[in-house]
Amino acid sequence: AAGVIQSPRHLIKEKRETATLKCYPIPRHDTVYWYQQGPGQDPQFLISFYEKMQSDKGSIPDRFSAQQFSDYHSELNMSSLELGDSALYFCASSFTGGGTDTQYFGPGTRLTVL
Amino acid sequence: AQKVTQAQTEISVVEKEDVTLDCVYETRDTTYYLFWYKQPPSGELVFLIRRNSFDEQNEISGRYSWNFQKSTSSFNFTITASQVVDSAVYFCALSRQAGGTSYGKLTFGQGTILTVHP
Numbered sequence: 001a002a003g004v005i006q007s008p009r010h011l012i013k014e015k016r017e018t019a020t021l022k023c024y025p026i027p028r029h030d031t032v033y034w035y036q037q038g039p040g041q042d043p044q045f046l047i048s049f050y051e052k053m054q055s056d057k058g059s060i061p062d063r064f065s066a067q068q069f070s071d072y073h074s075e076l077n078m079s080s081l082e083l084g085d086s087a088l089y090f091c092a093s094s095f096t097g098g099g100t101d102t103q104y105f106g107p108g109t110r111l112t113v114l
Numbered sequence: 115a116q117k118v119t120q121a122q123t124e125i126s127v128v129e130k131e132d133v134t135l136d137c138v139y140e141t142r143d144t145t146y147y148l149f150w151y152k153q154p155p156s157g158e159l160v161f162l163i164r165r166n167s168f169d170e171q172n173e174i175s176g177r178y179s180w181n182f183q184k185s186t187s188s189f190n191f192t193i194t195a196s197q198v199v200d201s202a203v204y205f206c207a208l209s210r211q212a213g214g215t216s217y218g219k220l221t222f223g224q225g226t227i228l229t230v231h232p
Contacts, residue, residue, distance in 0.1 A: 105160075
C-alpha cells in the first residue's frame with residue numbers, strides 16, 4: 001500500500017537560511033498534518049490542512065509557513081533558521097471525512113541547522 | 115486542554131518477558147480517540163492501534179494487547195513474550211473528534227523507551 005512520502009529525508013542548513021520540506025499524502029487522504037519532534041521529545045503538532053485549507057494551527061513559529069496544493073501535496077517553509085529548529089519533521093495524512101481517522105506518518109525529514 | 119501521561123520513561127526487560135506500558139489521559143470531550151504508535155530506532159512512527167471513546171472492548175493482536183478503561187482514563191499496552199525487535203519508543207496519543215477547528219491533531223505522551231535484551 002502507498003505510504004506518505006517526505007522529501008528530503010535529510011537536510012543540513014546554516015543559521016538564517018531557508019528550508020522547504022515536502023509531503024505527499026496517501027492517495028485519497030484529505031487531511032495533512034505537520035509535526036516537529038525535537039531530540040528525546042514527543043512529536044508536537046505544528047499545522048494541518050483539510051481539503052487544501054488550513055484547518056488547525058499549533059505552536060508553529062511565525063518564521064514557518066505551510067500550504068497544501070491542488071494535488072494535495074504540502075510544503076512546510078522555514079525561514080531564518082535557528083539552531084533550535086534542528087529536529088525531525090513528520091508529515092502525516094488521514095482520511096478525515098466526517099470524523100477522525102487514523103493518521104499515517106511519513107518517514108520524516110531530519111533537519112540539522114549548523 | 116488535552117493531556118497524555120506516560121509515567122514510565124524507560125523500561126528494560128529480557129526477551130520473552132511480558133511488559134505493560136501505561137498511558138493515562140485527560141480530556142473534557144465525550145468523544146475522543148486514543149492511539150498507540152511505535153518509533154523504532156530508524157525513526158519512523160508506526161501506527162499500532164486506534165480506539166474510540168465509545169468502545170471499551172479490549173483488543174488483542176498477536177503478542178500485543180490493549181486495555182482501555184474509561185473509569186480510570188487509561189489505555190495500557192501489553193506486549194506478551196517480548197522480542198528484541200520490540201525495542202523502540204512507544205507513544206500513546208489522544209485526539210478529538212474531527213470537526214470545527216480541530217481536525218484530529220494528535221496530543222502525544224512523552225513516550226516510553228522499551229529495551230528488550232536478548
